Amino acid sequence: MPFIPHTDAEVEAMLAVIGAPNIDALFDEIPVELGSGKLVSVPDALNEMEITRLMHERAEQDSRQLNFIGAGAYEHHIPAAVWQIATRGEFYSAYTPYQAEASQGTLQLIYEYQTMMASLTGMDVSNASLYDGGSALAEAVLMAVRAHKNATRILMPRTVSPLYRAVVRNIVKNQHIELMELDYDPVSGTTPVPEIAVGDFAALVIPQPNFFGALEDVDALTDWAHAHGALAIGLVNPTALGLLKPPGVWGERGADMAAGDGQPLGAPLSNGGPYYGFLTCKQALVRQMPGRIVGRTLDLDGKPGFALTLQAREQHIRRSKATSNICTNQGLVVTASTIYMSLLGPTGLRRVASAAHANILQLAEQLCAIRGVTRAFRSPCFHEMVIQLNRPASAVLGELAAAGILGGYDLCADYPELGNAMLVCATETKTAADLGRYAEQLNLCMQEGSDADI
Amino acid sequence: MPFIPHTDAEVEAMLAVIGAPNIDALFDEIPVELGSGKLVSVPDALNEMEITRLMHERAEQDSRQLNFIGAGAYEHHIPAAVWQIATRGEFYSAYTPYQAEASQGTLQLIYEYQTMMASLTGMDVSNASLYDGGSALAEAVLMAVRAHKNATRILMPRTVSPLYRAVVRNIVKNQHIELMELDYDPVSGTTPVPEIAVGDFAALVIPQPNFFGALEDVDALTDWAHAHGALAIGLVNPTALGLLKPPGVWGERGADMAAGDGQPLGAPLSNGGPYYGFLTCKQALVRQMPGRIVGRTLDLDGKPGFALTLQAREQHIRRSKATSNICTNQGLVVTASTIYMSLLGPTGLRRVASAAHANILQLAEQLCAIRGVTRAFRSPCFHEMVIQLNRPASAVLGELAAAGILGGYDLCADYPELGNAMLVCATETKTAADLGRYAEQLNLCMQEGSDADI
């Protein structure tokens, strides 16, 4: 049987030691009325050769196109070293590092990750990861409510990804937390400082860049939150932090927490996962932090080493009083990400960010030169922008896809007020030729389409 | 600069220690008249992102087709574990294990490889690899001449791959070694026992299976060689040895050496390389063996360990008197191959061999049912066979290729006497559907072609 090493002779010997006549006897405590458990729709086994062929065929079906979709998952170059090292058996097939002395590889790596992520976001402390950006934001919201003690309302701008807002809602809704949406300025596409005089808000979420790719006035928003007794939660794209001011220094006192999706730092698009959520905060909030945290300590000989710490926050110790139910996190992706950040360093990350930014500017120029295409918002953007079309976005996207181009993310369902709008992304992976090809093809669609519309 | 870690400050500090004003000064012993060495046709650097895209595009150009070509390089399933482990940095980026204590991984693996390869071929000793099958055969020939002492003629059947014969010729020709070709029986496609009464032959090469895929009467040939004072060199496909009698027990006394290409044991087709040549022999010949050999020994504490041994045969000690000039061999492919053999084990290898054999039988039946297609030879075959067509093989192969099928290896240039003949291979990778697809397509070609020919 696949992956079972036993020979018949060994099975006999083992049963003799146990004193059981056969393997079935080992299940004699299971009430027979529960049935045989016979599998009826699991197909017969494929050997590795057969499954290899099948999966190659399927992967080839999933064709590679020129991708301009972002919307929370970004195509970046991932150095070859990243996954070659992350998938080494010692990282790949280890469990959560409960036995610290036999897990120094993973533990030291997480400590290094925490350092990088805290510094990147301008915070003091990072945990070892959460599931993804959306669930990290949900945990940040729960954390804010715990920290604030007096308030359970959260201000949530509509410029936060609608997918993230849905996730947060689904996760926190049973705990009587109210999410109050804030509308955006239709000209700038950013969130104005709220005009709510006072209120019992636990926190304000501040996305940077926001879902439209636009840059929020994070200083003003942070200061407003603090002035109103609320915590400020920065929701950030970590690549952008190569270029943009980190949450820790927003406004007068800096945001209190930062969360986001670590995918841009070394995780492939991979149909949407596995990615990972990061969460960092100021020192004062560390005991409210959900998830694993690694600390540096000393061994019996006084030599430095690493171990999971502050476990009293966690479910396996605190059970119903834990800061979260999270147990397994996204360790391997964090491993990859740590290697990614190490390979890029501050200069590489800044260059990736600026190259992406330069690309979207160039793309914006080319696309907006096309008749029927306009830019939706005036504010500066990072590497995504919203364009509005004089034809249905879904039709245009379909035509582009037929030509091998994934043109963007259709905004109509989430932001009907924007009309035929779509969110377009260009990362550092796009060459001038790629941008040109997109513009040319969109130009064709818009012309033919408007002809067709007549 | 790519892969150079130095910062400007470090360069300054290092030059100061050296006492040189700049890097150029370090080259002051090179006569200036030799020119600047400026590169004129090396293109500008691509970063990893750019080269990744380029190579992906090129690899996609090299399309995957349904392959029935063998002729010395065979498509087999390679377990995923094989190259994932072989490319671990510790194997991949180590040098030849000169410092034994710091190279026990590689050394033990080679010792295990030697054991497997010696057993597979039925010999006592194996070296650690040669370049490929062709050059291994050349080394076997040289070894036979050294061992024999009195003769420099080698009997070389025409059923040995023409490519191997060319390689052997090119490598041994400057050492006054004569290669005498033996013709094959046109009915069986195998080598009859030579009808040469006596002669000064150093060795007879015995291919099993031979280039036509047919099985030679190895016992008779081996005994004939020994009866005539010549050594017997088995040239074998290692996969076939899962099923076929190993050279070490051919005839009364067994062949003296076995050589071949290790590619079928875990090396991808990869445009022809890297593969590796294996060479095994009886104990008596060990000191004539070219290439590296690993031995087991003890350390200072009496613990077993592994080290390169019998180095007095090798060029770095013996220089002009060495058994060969080989230095670097094909270590990493041997690493992969050792893992491959371990994963398959005796049962797996036998099953691979029988599955391939069963496939060629089935294919033979289907192809020979097509009008204008006949089997060239009557003898049993392993996993390759020669078919003859009533149309030019090159045209048929071209038409098959256009339909996505690589139909075989055209024999016309090397064996014009066979007419429109080609060598067809089916390994365990082929499903019944694959065989059917080939037969159907060939049927089409033969019909349309003969129409076209009219």
Next chain:
Amino acid sequence: MLIFEHSVPERMAYAQMPAEALEADDLPVHLLRRDKPLLPEASEMDVVRHYTRLSQKNFSIDTHFYPLGSCTMKYNPRACNSLAMLPGFLNRHPFAPVQTGQGYLASMYELQEILCDVTGMAGVSLAPMAGAQGEFAGVAMIRAYHDARGDHARREIIIPTAAHGTNPATAVMCGYSVREIPTDATGNVDLAALQAAVGPQTAGLMLTNPSTLGVFEQQIQRIQKIVHDAGGLLYYDGANLNAILGRVKPGDMGFDVIHINLHKTFSTPHGGGGPGAGPVGVSTRLLPYLPIPLVAYCDGNYRLLTEADRPHSIGRLSANNGNAGVLLRAYIYARMLGAEGMHRVAEFATLNANYLLAKLRQAGFDIAFPTRRASHEFIVTLKHLKDETGVTAMDFAKRLLDYGYHAPTTYFPMLVPECLLIEPTETESMATLDGFVAAMTAILAEARSNPELVKGAPYTQPVRRLDDVKAARELDLVWRHK
């Protein structure tokens, strides 16, 4: 040495640098970063060498026997890794049109079907990203079910004291309070206590079966009846599914919802902490509430169902499609096992556990539930040894590392003192188990003859015993330049 200690200002891994772009002078200066983040400034080789060496400091399945109870550390087939990482899968954007993802979606659809069969449930959602999120989805569905019926009085989830910590933590995240019930001396749920606990306030019961004590709950049918009769639903923590795979189905036990840890039973790698995948399966009555996305097949095409298709869904729990790459690995594994192979998993996992139990008992170890069959795992208690020698379960665990074995789970479940929860899994051979027994036996002798030796362990690891108290007291969570 930390990666930061390899860092030198201005050093770069040049091949990873895109060309310097024009300055982003269109961006407002006050929004730009002024400091340089503390990322390493290292060469590519520095980084490769650092992390390659770091990896060697781990125990892992690929290097060691790892009998960590409750974690099902079995062989992670290498093919699952390489096939799930084929470029066609890796490069696809989650929001790319479904036509470009039929290969991936077909695999997900078939995985849903396979998991339905395995669990005996009516429907499965692959969305949850780990066991705990699967629990969350499950309990949220229980709540949605009661809420939909206007049954708002059910504010309590019943959980046995032996349960994994995620169970009570999850119940609380879903807005429930937790009522714990005890386990009886043989490791079964205390039925009387359960009977006393249920009532109109009962939203449901969360049960792990086989339990974290390593035994199959023999009264499972009565438990089911008690809870259902009280109007509650039954949640099955499927983390221990490896023990019953292909032997008995939770659906056949009458459960309403189950989560499965694919990173256990379906052998996706644990990656030093994750990612996992925690699909949930449900009985018919909970079908409408399954979290999205779900994969549907219609008109010859696979597609993802969303809120629009599933108005009663508890919604999405991830911004994208959950841990797609993990799910692919599980699918590949399932296909390689096939029905027959899957039946064998529980059989041989159970054989290994019972063999190890028998051998350790022979070697003089105290088994926590000596009258019971082990499921795929079992508990040794070192209480007597500690009383006798002062050697604790933790000391014992650390000493095992010196013998080249990862330690079993220690101090969980909490109700057995000085416990070692041992799970060998089906992929380990008899020889490995015998080696482990020999090590355990040797340590037992050491504990008696030289307890200080055991208490000082480990001696052969990159570090000696670490000071956890100091770690928590003098928090050092990020590195700073000296």
Next chain:
Amino acid sequence: MLIFEHSVPERMAYAQMPAEALEADDLPVHLLRRDKPLLPEASEMDVVRHYTRLSQKNFSIDTHFYPLGSCTMKYNPRACNSLAMLPGFLNRHPFAPVQTGQGYLASMYELQEILCDVTGMAGVSLAPMAGAQGEFAGVAMIRAYHDARGDHARREIIIPTAAHGTNPATAVMCGYSVREIPTDATGNVDLAALQAAVGPQTAGLMLTNPSTLGVFEQQIQRIQKIVHDAGGLLYYDGANLNAILGRVKPGDMGFDVIHINLHKTFSTPHGGGGPGAGPVGVSTRLLPYLPIPLVAYCDGNYRLLTEADRPHSIGRLSANNGNAGVLLRAYIYARMLGAEGMHRVAEFATLNANYLLAKLRQAGFDIAFPTRRASHEFIVTLKHLKDETGVTAMDFAKRLLDYGYHAPTTYFPMLVPECLLIEPTETESMATLDGFVAAMTAILAEARSNPELVKGAPYTQPVRRLDDVKAARELDLVWRHK
């Protein structure tokens, strides 16, 4: 433990087994195998675990500084590995029609061009599978050249005593006898001896430059003239090309033929012993003789040239296309370096070597050629230390392993007693070099204060010092069941 010791009769890695085919009853029984070959009978996990752990017993570039002189152990970019192993490249049969291999062939064609530029030669063949086979091809071409001119008297190849062993061994394989000439005190060829050696019997000279002594041959032009004037040709052993890459071209030195070790200068991995690639470059007069296959570009297509196209070729040296996968890695590396990066290789390799030399000299080590610049490598001789303390170069080398550094090349070149040939390469940082100097300095002190300590080294490796004599005397080359 050997893999065979994990073996149990009838155990199998089932996922790797094709279904049992029908018995091959059409095959004559006397041709069938009767015994079971001694291959391991192990589970997939056994195998993965065994070889993963085995790998950890190696030093390698990915884990250690590896200053092995003459071997150019520099960083092997990981991208070269993953890109050369893309399925499109891996799955192509060498005899597939050229239309299906244009991506691969384009890369090979461009690599030929790049290597022509780098060597300053008129043509390059990628066929040879390692340096020694490149040498063979080169000397065979020299012979073909003389033979073609009917110049059959030239039966001798001149080789400096410092040369690598492959040089004389190759000459003999090509049917030549070898005349050795000495090196002078400064490390240059002894010109008088060369002058005396050449004559009508001279087929050619094989020279390594920079030499294996780590110095650039200053009289290269005069050597060239002496040999050419005598009617011989000049062979350039390019194993040390890393020292001059982009600084000076062998073609500009007047050489007729060169081989290049791509597994050194072009950073293809050494793989614990290979595979390498040893392309040969030639001047115009040797062009017709280049080994096949060569890649040509015509009418918009790349194709392989064979005997038919190249009737004077020395022919093929491999049954297929040489080490194609290694060549792909070299091509990728070359493209990542680009012209500018290639110029920098020699500069920084030389900077590192001279820095290390200066530091070691300061630390009290004897430099073999103290008046010379180091090229990319240099020699330390421990003759005095040995006389003083009994500690040999080998002892010193073994002790370095304990400090976490791979040893330099020892006892090569043979003419310097107790030598260490040290080659840091350009990819190592100043900090690494400083660490190495500190270790060397510490061992020097140990050798003086406690020579036995050094002679007993290593202490930290999987084994202590191994008995080479026993290995050669009591041959144990294959494992046998006890």
